[in-house]
Amino acid sequence: MKQREPIYVTQPALPELEDFIPYLREIWDSRILTNGGSLHQRLEAALCEYLGVEHISLFCNGTQALITAVQAAGLSGEVITTPYSFVATAHSLLWNNLRPVFVDIDPQTLNLDPARIEAAITDKTTAIMPVHCYGHPCDVQAIDAIARRHGLKVIYDAAHAFGVRDQAGSLLRHGDMAVLSFHATKVFSTFEGGAIVCRDEATKRHIDQLKNFGLSRDGSTVEFTGSNGKLSEVHAAFGLLQLQHLDQALDKRRQIDQRYRQGLAGVAGIRCIDGVGEALGNQAYFPILVGPDYPLQRDQLFEHLAAHGIHGRRYFQPLISSLPMYCEQPSSSAANLPVAHRVVDQVICLPIYPNLEHDNVDFIIELIAGAAA
């Protein structure tokens, strides 16, 4: 068998290094390195246009953006969220002294199950924080309707959902705010980075102050207990350059996604996750569920792939609700979260990234199908 380089769950698509130099020269010439310089402003404008949203505030990472979004929303008490996500989702609540209340996920979308949300609402609930997991849309209509009925805010953790559209436009236009991650492992990256998409200029101004220590706009005083969430000019420059290549990168992801789906379609016990209500996906992840009809258990398949140099990930194991700082809460009980517990024992995210060669995709498909044969 041909010797292959190890293949990881993702790999950033980098532009030519030479193309980055003019941006660096601009920074060297201006000597403005951070604090909302011109590249930062250009990236905000470019992202508003690319994503089809009106107000965006850039951040140094998605976690700080989430923490600040929650702070800007002025929440108290309890926030309903999903156990099936990266830990940053719930951590952003703890950082704001809020109690996450975990609600189970929908078995089809793996997103917060709207049918279970209302039973978890108490007189302390002030918001819902759903996650568009793997970039696939939550049931935004149902969630937004519940929020309106109960006077709750909605902050979407849209860390995976860059560029995803539903029938009417950007998925990011739902809820009071939507939070993006531009981490190296995301479809659009600024090395580290993130953003809050919000609905009006006043909220954006407030967020811009919160990410800048709470300083007043003229810098003469401090109005809020803000933090430092700013994105530097070098990061913004990389974002501007990445954006030029993004459509091409997304096309390559789509081809790989299609290849996996076709190749795995006939393999009993393997289920590929579809984006429900998605007009345009971003193919950020390729999760499969290894069901009881497959001859190997999930961990056996995971090890089988790893033995052949294919390093998928079991995102999102362990469930957030199983982690030490969350597991004592009543909503964390396994009985409250049966779907999340089942899915987290079945999932493998297979490698997907723009430069993943098609023969490697075929090799991964063969390994999965071959083990079933």
Ligand code: T4K
């Ligand atoms: N909300 C959700 C739903 C999230 O998924 C995340 C982050 C956040 C909020 C918070 O956003 P940020 O604060 O991160 O902006 C990764 C990422 O660190 C994290 O951003 C991401 N979610 C999470 C799902 O995955 P790890 O620990 O799995 O990453 P790591 O370093 O093991 O990378 C995975 C693979 O990617 C490596 O095996 C190789 C490859 N890789 C990675 C990096 C960092 C590269 O090729 N180059 C790289 O620079 O957490």
